[in-house]
Amino acid sequence: MAWDTGRAFNEGTAVGKMAATLGPSGWWQRWRRRLSARNGSRMLLLLLLLGSGQGPRQVGAGQTFEYLKREHSLSKPYQGVGTGSSSLWNLMGNAMVMTQYIRLTPDMQSKQGALWNRVPCFLRDWELQVHFKIHGQGKKNLHGDGLAIWYTKDRMQPGPVFGNMDKFVGLGVFVDTYPNEEKQQERVFPYISAMVNNGSLSYDHERDGRPTELGGCTAIVRNLHYDTFLVIRYVKRHLTIMMDIDGKHEWRDCIEVPGVRLPRGYYFGTSSITGDLSDNHDVISLKLFELTVERTPEEEKLHRDVFLPSVDNMKLPEVTAPLPPLSGLALFLIVFFSLVFSVFAIVIGIILYNKWQEQSRKRFY
Template structure:
């Protein structure tokens, strides 16, 4: 994709999401290289240097990083070594999925992660289950036999506080925050997706039609993600397979103005949570009490204590009087 096309697309995206033109014009200035992966992939996979670490069957090629080859029972991942402490960010993913399988005879897809733990192999597209953080899944194979509402390939998102299990048999439907169909296999043009996290709002957009135009996929408000987690991507093949290639991962820091109310609302969080969505073992955070409510609670507590002391003194004096009468 030409640089001019990217800039135009990003400008439209910024305007649509209320960030205005200047943010798009200065996008390059906000590129965070310590969290980005692009050609020529210098130092990737090095045991002693580099910002990204390979895992499993992932290999570095000249034009891409191949997470898995079009071979059965393979898995691979690449993880950023540097934790991300940005408040608002955007991850642009340039990828390619291709192979010999036709229709639904291919699999299984790949995931993009923002999680507390890194480099842990597991059953969720090659990474661990019961994770802490965010997973965005590009799922190319329907495990559930009777799919009435979905057409695959399918992109979905999941926020996990460590207590949820990804349901493979149902393609993650019980824990899905949102999703969309995305026909991304065996295309002759570039395919992209963007994961954007701004003001506790999670948005996923895709550009897969070769038109250099973004299309809405997922939009979820009230998503609270802690800072200091790691970016990564992983893939797995089973009885069916595909080549899963990552061409680039580019992370941008977004500068966003907040009102005092938004500053209060967007305070630091320590476990992933989604407002108005109950996750097992984790209730939505309670709103802090106002100063008046706290004052009233303390005042009436003190009144109750004083009242109890007075009653106690009266009862004690009565008891002493009764004791003296019995003595005489």
């Protein structure tokens, strides 16, 4: 760090004046107390920032800051994982908590496991960093099947899509380690791809999800001796997926898709499955950051909440969109007027019944 000569000169002058006024012993005591107070204030501020773990950190060159959201994050020693009501994360299937990682599936045939966050995410812009490891005894193309990272409406629903349900609603990012399609020449596996679904699409296993993927890239992630990371960023309806799998601590682009519309209130999770071929699929950490991004008034109008996932310029089969949830006042008014209408109908029915009885008696006499 460069030395500030002007500041040094001013502070030296101040010390000289104090020495002349207070004498050889008094000036040093006063200056030492001043330095101690200043250093103590700085140390207290540093401890507060480190202890909170929630301080903002600027990302990139623009006005974008990130905040770690602990309720959606997971790291060692995995104290928030379990089946209790106070747990933030739930395990499913063959998933197990180990000391250094959470194993979704072991290197054994026909296993299936998942890890799901119990808290729905209502963030507008976010970034999910995934630290994972895939390894096993299988040789080339004799291992499988991979893992998936989810942001979906439903959670804890086992199924055939990397251990999760088919026809899901939301976003799926797949780290596919085994090529199912024959004559696979255009791409090298393992392969990362992404899919947005409104509940109408099925994942095509025979074609490795090609008909419905938004994009993808090759990612050699098996049996590496260094850490592997994946980041999913969703900002201003712009989906970006990057990876750090070369041991260089640098993000490399994989998928970038504009016009992705994801509802708020969905759940984060990760899952894996093995069949005749297998691998160890481990998750070391999941860290979710809230991103604060400036928006123009025009962007605020365009980026309103949606109720079904979709992608601009990509035709998805139409499904009936769910109605927005009713507010407390609207629900009260509906119940109130329903009761009033019911009472009114009962009163009218009683009056008509009494008149009918009177007419019946007159005919009888």
